[in-house]
Amino acid sequence: MNLARQPSAGRGGTTRNELKRAARRLFAERGIAAVGMREIVEAAGQRNAAAVHYYFGSKDDLLRELVVEGADLVDAIRRRMLDEAEAAGDVRLRDVVRALVVANAELGGETGESETYFRFMTSMQTERRPMFDEWAGGEHSEGYGRCVAHFHRLLADVPPALVKQRVLFAGLSLRTLLAGREAARDEGAGLDHPYWGEPVATEGMIDAVEAILTGPATRA
Template identity: 65%
Template structure:
């Protein structure tokens, strides 16, 4: 039989090992600094063309890694918003919880919980257009969050609300990346600060404070 071999289905063990290794390298070193041969070596593979075989280009790999985590988070967000909206329009605290809690302890087939937020911070810093292109159709739950915040902060101008949403999102990503790094360094999966309920409450407080801070004037 001749012809080009077809990529294995998503979820194959070799494919997953490549994804896990790639996300960690991208999370720890950045996007541009990592070559595909390094990904192959970190995954314990011998075929130097393994990334190309399973994913295509480096950008294709980045998109798949972004979508994997985005889908995990957004499925949880949609479920939380369904529950929060069941008895009428939710409060701002409920909206913030539905946005933040799905980002914790992702699980996933390729270790998303270990490195995803450090990875997306680096993608946004280095390849912002690719990030937005990849996740825009995989974030309906986040769109519901934005719509609720716009409703709850309606007396403010649209420009001010959008600015606060941006600042809150960037701050949350930084907090999540710091939490992820600390938990990743732990041998037990526990951390003296980030595992405490007070840390989670503080993250919710921080996001809510950014959204509701007094206007200058």
């Protein structure tokens, strides 16, 4: 996988990470188009005005790296959880939904992905949808594809077109919830918050996604 330029050892790697953290936050809070390269440099506390160009190339190269790194982190957790569920046998719908949700809710990362990734992705979907679809799919979403296959198998009594629609709605709802949780935590919501604390938030999101997938159909 070729993710623009790779970080060099020592200070170069630190600077690169600082730029990614600053850029993702600015994109998450203000949108893609509203943020310039110089603003990213200043937010990262760097003096070289060409730092983003030096480490990443173009703005699109930077965006791609931010999208792909987060997608790979999420999918690695999802694949591991699915592997464990499948190895145990008798995979239940709740197991698959949990893998779908937890992989996002427990996103780690070294450059602040857990702080801003889903608001950033919302900006990408809104402003750069073709790029989002290209960069976040394929090899970066193997685990998601496995979840969808399980949903179709486990919801075999639901028309396939309706399952597809519900999976889409569930995914959109989950990303909105995750973005809302990020914003709430930025505003000071702690682990004991009645809605956004843990494990309340994660279990609530699992319940919400499962409800979307299994709710009664109101049309033929």
